[in-house]
Structures are given as structure tokens and as C-alpha cells.
Amino acid sequence: MNKKLKLNNLTASPRYTRSMKKPQIVEPVSGATATTSENTTSQYFLNKLTEKKLQADTREVLVKKHKNPIKVEYESEPDHERKAGEAALLQTEIVKSEMDEKWEPADWRVILDNILEMRKNHTAPVDSMGCHMCSDPNANPSDARFQVLVALMLSSQTKDEVTHAAMKKLKSHGCTPGNIKITSKETLGQLIYPVGFWRRKAEYIKKTTDILLQQYGGDIPKTVEGLCKLPGVGPKMAHLCMQVAWGEASGIGVDTHVHRISNRLGWVRKPTKTPEQTRVQLQSWLPKEKWVEVNYILVGFGQEICLPVRPKCSDCLNVNICPYGADFKTSWSQSVASSGCEYAHYQFQYADDVN
Numbered sequence: 001m002n003k004k005l006k007l008n009n010l011t012a013s014p015r016y017t018r019s020m021k022k023p024q025i026v027e028p029v030s031g032a033t034a035t036t037s038e039n040t041t042s043q044y045f046l047n048k049l050t051e052k053k054l055q056a057d058t059r060e061v062l063v064k065k066h067k068n069p070i071k072v073e074y075e076s077e078p079d080h081e082r083k084a085g086e087a088a089l090l091q092t093e094i095v096k097s098e099m100d101e102k103w104e105p106a107d108w109r110v111i112l113d114n115i116l117e118m119r120k121n122h123t124a125p126v127d128s129m130g131c132h133m134c135s136d137p138n139a140n141p142s143d144a145r146f147q148v149l150v151a152l153m154l155s156s157q158t159k160d161e162v163t164h165a166a167m168k169k170l171k172s173h174g175c176t177p178g179n180i181k182i183t184s185k186e187t188l189g190q191l192i193y194p195v196g197f198w199r200r201k202a203e204y205i206k207k208t209t210d211i212l213l214q215q216y217g218g219d220i221p222k223t224v225e226g227l228c229k230l231p232g233v234g235p236k237m238a239h240l241c242m243q244v245a246w247g248e249a250s251g252i253g254v255d256t257h258v259h260r261i262s263n264r265l266g267w268v269r270k271p272t273k274t275p276e277q278t279r280v281q282l283q284s285w286l287p288k289e290k291w292v293e294v295n296y297i298l299v300g301f302g303q304e305i306c307l308p309v310r311p312k313c314s315d316c317l318n319v320n321i322c323p324y325g326a327d328f329k330t331s332w333s334q335s336v337a338s339s340g341c342e343y344a345h346y347q348f349q350y351a352d353d354v355n
Helices: 003-009 014-020 043-065 079-100 108-118 125-129 141-155 160-173 177-182 185-192 198-215 224-228 235-244 256-265 275-285 288-304 323-339 342-354
Strands: 025-029 033-037
Touching: 108 288, 125 160, 125 288, 141 160, 141 198, 141 235, 160 185, 177 198, 185 198, 224 235, 235 275, 235 288, 256 275, 256 288, 256 323
Parallel strands: none
Antiparallel strands: 025 033
């Protein structure tokens, strides 16, 4: 047998056949189908790589589906301001509830009657030179109301005597909206001098006159809100103007005298720091029919007896029932007793018995 022929007819062994064949790699596509590849990477590692790729794809999808958190911007105030606002609101509610409760100071009718008795002679400056006495009785109603408003504007931080003198010069010059409009600010200042803050008040009067001519036909507003919008006019002036010029009791006009005396008499439930606080508390209990006269009564009383400094408590009919007068009497008696002045102590007791 031909040896070469025999070798050609030999069949390759299985091992040789397997070593000569190139492996067919199945690469998964989309986790389902597979194709052949010439990659010699082991199937095990291919499976691991496929698993990691699927996990990465899954995370990418999850990240894409994840929505950014919504940023909520509140229009409310910062926390500390909000708490302060809540505290103020709570305090307002407390004050309101207290004002709603029925309260009135002890012996206020007796005290008021005693003040009326002390004021019966009408000798205080406000009686003859107050703002209600500054308008021209012969002027037309509109001009007379204008003069009341001007007098009130001049009266701020000014004694009645000075205000009255300034109004006399203004009326001689011609205190009407039309005439004040054509009067220079310098001339107006000279006419109202020496009232307190006369330069500023001259400017306020000029601006107010322009507003009255443009918006009210030369008359003055008939509401507290309208009056308070005028330059240099506050709540006290507005309420007094409503009373004197329009004859309406819109509220109590509280100036320094009324503010001081109301606190001394205990006519406020809690001590007040401003005239406006005093007005609110007075109106909460004082009958409305007393609103018009209480300013006039207390101002004159404050000018003659209940003075800002060294009040004449020994001459007051309310010395025994007024909280301030009771403190004065106690301190005065102690000082007299310590000084050993029996005659002075006797004089005080005699005045007390007469009152």
C-alpha cells in the first residue's frame, strides 16, 4: 500500500479537529438575539460585560426619568419678621379684646364735674384765644373753615397767645385760599412769626392752599382721612377741625394737655406714650356726647391748674381722688413733716378741708 496514499486517507482526530476550528462567539444583542463574532473573549466575561452594560443602561434610564426637585419660593416674610408680625398681630388682638370689654375709670364723672367747676370762669388762654376763636365771624363759611384749619396748623407746639396773634395778622392781610396762593412764602413766614417752626408751617400752608384750590374748590375736606392727607395735618388737628369747622364729633382731639392729664387721672387703662394711643383709649369708654367738650375742658384745666411742671394739686378739687394728686399729697405731707413746718402743714390741711 502506498504509504503516501494511506496518509492522505487518514481522518483527522476529534482533538485535532477541535483545535483547528475557530470558535464561534455569540454576542447578545438587546438581551435577546445573538450573532457570530470573531472576538476571542470568553463567553463568561461576555456575559458579565453584558450584565454590567444592562445595569448601566438601566441607571441611565432611571436618571433620565428622575425629575429635579421643585424649588418652592415662598412669598412670606423671613422667619424672624414673620414671628414679629405674628406677635404684633397677637398683641393687637389682645388690645382689641381688652378694649371691647366694658371698662371705665373710677369716679370719672365726679372728676369731670369738679374740673367743670374749676373751669366755670373761663379764664384760661384757650377760652379767648383758642383755635375756635381765631376765625373771622364775618367771613363766608368756606373761608371761615379755611381759617380754622390754618389756626390749627399754626397751633402745633405753640401757645394759644402766639397762635392768636399770628392769626390776627393773617386775617388783616387776607386769610383766604385765593389770597394766600398769591402771597409769597417769605411774606407768609413774616406774618406767622414767631409761631413754632414758622418756616416749615409757611411751606405747609402754601402747599395745602394749592391742594384745596385744585381738589376742593377752595374749601377744606369734610373727612378725617381727607384732612390728614394735607401737609402738616395730623389726627389731633383733623378731629378738632371736624368739630369746630364742620360741627361733627369724629373723634377726640388729643394734644399734650389731654394726653398728660388723662394719664395723671388714670383715664387710660394702661399708661400711654403718645397722644394717639390716649385718643384710642379715651374713645373706648368716654360717651360720645362728651367727645367735643373734653378737649376744651382739659386744655384749659391743664393751662391753669394741672400744669406740665409743678401742677397746683393743692388747688385742685380732685386732689383726694386723683391718683397723681394722692401721690403728691403723700409726698408733700412727708416733706412737711420732715421739715417740722407745722404752719405749712396746717395750711395744706385747711385747703384740703375747703376743697
